[in-house]
Structure formats: structure tokens, C-alpha cells
Amino acid sequence: MKTIYSILFASLNTALNEKISIGLLMSDGYNTKFKFSSEKLLAVKAATEPERYGFIKNYLKALDDEILKSNNNIGLFTNKIFKVDWVTDNYMNYLSNYSNNLIQFSEPKFIDISFSTENFKRIFKKYVHVKYDSNEVIIETDNINKRVKERLYSTIDNRVNLDVSLDSSHFENLFTPIEINFIGMNGIPVVGQTVDFSKKHYNLENDIARFVSLTKAIELHDKKKGKYFILGHEPEGKEDKNHVLWSQIKNSDFLDFVDIDAIDIVEEYIEHFDVKPYFEKNVN
Known part of the structure; x- marks a missing residue:
């Protein structure tokens, strides 16, 4: 369009x-x-x-x-x-x-x-x-979440749980509910979340903090490190707070930033490492 x-x-x-x-x-x-x-x-x-x-x-x-x-x-x-x-x-x-x-x-x-x-x-x-x-x-x-769904979901549907709402009933140490794009397992947990880096900074910080809290809750539950994808776009303005936060995530040791224009990286990882759904398909 x-x-x-x-x-x-x-x-x-x-x-x-x-x-x-x-x-x-x-x-x-x-x-x-x-x-x-x-x-x-x-x-x-x-x-x-x-x-x-x-x-x-x-x-x-x-x-x-x-x-x-x-x-x-x-x-x-x-x-x-x-x-x-x-x-x-x-x-x-x-x-x-x-x-x-x-x-x-x-x-x-x-x-x-x-x-x-x-x-x-x-x-x-x-x-x-x-x-x-x-x-x-x-x-x-x-509206990058819509874009991620259109480009990625059909290729990974059988290998992960899509659009999952998680809370303390899933992971004991998850104190704040969160909705994620996908979660799977290949010996380690594999999780993906779309993040809009153009939103207001305090909302962006809250989104990232909740996702990091989820990663910690999962690792406490599974007793192992995971693979955590952040899907989004680099924000404009090199000195902007959102860009600084994006840069920190991009250079992070435990979060993997993937630009949604290169989203096939996620698809290839999930297929190559034979990722399976984390939960039974009828369970959120």
C-alpha cells in the first residue's frame, strides 16, 4: 500500500x-x-x-x-x-x-x-x-505487531505457542501478567516479543521491564538460560532516550534484537534448532 x-x-x-x-x-x-x-x-x-x-x-x-x-x-x-x-x-x-x-x-x-x-x-x-x-x-x-504476525506467524505456527498471555499460574515468579508473541522450547526456552520503540519513553521502559521480568521468571522456573528475541525497528534520533534504550538492547548479552525487515532470522532459528511449543497447544 x-x-x-x-x-x-x-x-x-x-x-x-x-x-x-x-x-x-x-x-x-x-x-x-x-x-x-x-x-x-x-x-x-x-x-x-x-x-x-x-x-x-x-x-x-x-x-x-x-x-x-x-x-x-x-x-x-x-x-x-x-x-x-x-x-x-x-x-x-x-x-x-x-x-x-x-x-x-x-x-x-x-x-x-x-x-x-x-x-x-x-x-x-x-x-x-x-x-x-x-x-x-x-x-x-x-503497528509493527500486525506486521510481525503477517510475516512470521504462518511459518512458525506449528513450532511455538502464539499470542500467549502469561501470569504467575505459568511461572511462579512472574508477578506482572504479560502478553507475548511466541514461546517455544528446544532444550532451552525460546521467546519472542514485538516492541514499538516509537512509543512514549515511559511506556517503552515499562514494556522492556516487564519482558525482562518474564525472562528471569522463566529461567528461575526452568533452571536454564533462554533465547529471547526482541522484534522491532531502530527508532529515529541518535540522542533520543528511546534510541539509547534500543542501543542497549541491541548490545545486550541476553536479549537478541531482530529488525522486523530481517525477521527470517527468527524463522530460520526456530526451524534449524527444531523448536517445539512450550505448552500443550490447547493451553495458554
Whole structure:
């Protein structure tokens, strides 16, 4: 799928058709990024009545939830009829045709450029607001978990347990429940987890800490070291906290980082070392 985007407009006066561009939604079918301008939102607040402003503000937050929960939940904007797996051209077309008179989406446009933060910034600055790097609310998600499932699951399905929810009933020393992509055994435990290194730093730290806690709980249970894959993408910004954490994981002695563009490394390992499911197939 090519990169596609839609501009969000906030209506200031329905009767006069006055509106202001306020946000940008962009996707390539795997990655989705959404951002709205806090300064534009303040302008809406100054130019319209409190009820109208409150609805627009809440709608933007609802869109945030819609995107973040799109893997597993029913779409908020379709009266819970249409299931949204990720943002697609059909979904954007739906949003452009959906009208509540206060928030409008432009007809989605395809562009022949790669999905990247830099390209997103260029479009945002051109159509929404020239100030991109202000202290605004930024909502984004790289739907890499969906991508991992599409590329890897069919090749390893018979050799591991997929999408397993683990808690202390599985490993006594696992104090916080965690959902992982896969777990298997070939004399040692083999575990894989997708990590989105583009998310907010404190959420990223929490994800990594929970996965490390799982590795320790497994090793206490099995009395042996394991093979632990972290699947993801290198984040942008060499000085960014997320990039520092990614670098630490990449150079770690007990975690194996694999870029999802080279995910066949995991497939080859699982096949070469004859990995078997950790649990009986009917047990999570």
C-alpha cells in the first residue's frame, strides 16, 4: 500500500462553512501516525463556544484511542459495526464521508513517498501548522505487531505457542501478567516479543521491564538460560532516550534484537534448532 494521508478540519461556524485545519492522519497500511496542533486547538477555543470546543477536543482524544486500540477493538466511529484492524484507505474514505459538522476529514490522498517521520512533518507543516516541534500532544503508533504476525506467524505456527498471555499460574515468579508473541522450547526456552520503540519513553521502559521480568521468571522456573528475541525497528534520533534504550538492547548479552525487515532470522532459528511449543497447544 502507498502512503496515504487525510487532513482533519475543525468547524468554527457550520452555517458559514468556516473551518480550520487542525490535524493530520497518515498511514502506509502498517504504520500509522496522527498529530494535531495544540495551538490550533487553542485558536478553536478562542473562536467558538465552550460546548463546540469541548466536543472537538474530546473527538481528537477519541481518535487517539481508536488508533491505539485498532488491533483488538471495534471502531468508535462506526457505531461498533465496522472492525478496524489498522488505518486503511477504506477507513480514511469512511472518515472523509462521515460528518458530525464539527470535525471533518479531507478525502484521502495517495502520495508516492515513503512513510517516515520526516515526510509526516513536511505534510503537517504544509497543511496544518508550521510549528511541528512545539509542546503539542503527539499521538502515534507503529503497528509493527500486525506486521510481525503477517510475516512470521504462518511459518512458525506449528513450532511455538502464539499470542500467549502469561501470569504467575505459568511461572511462579512472574508477578506482572504479560502478553507475548511466541514461546517455544528446544532444550532451552525460546521467546519472542514485538516492541514499538516509537512509543512514549515511559511506556517503552515499562514494556522492556516487564519482558525482562518474564525472562528471569522463566529461567528461575526452568533452571536454564533462554533465547529471547526482541522484534522491532531502530527508532529515529541518535540522542533520543528511546534510541539509547534500543542501543542497549541491541548490545545486550541476553536479549537478541531482530529488525522486523530481517525477521527470517527468527524463522530460520526456530526451524534449524527444531523448536517445539512450550505448552500443550490447547493451553495458554
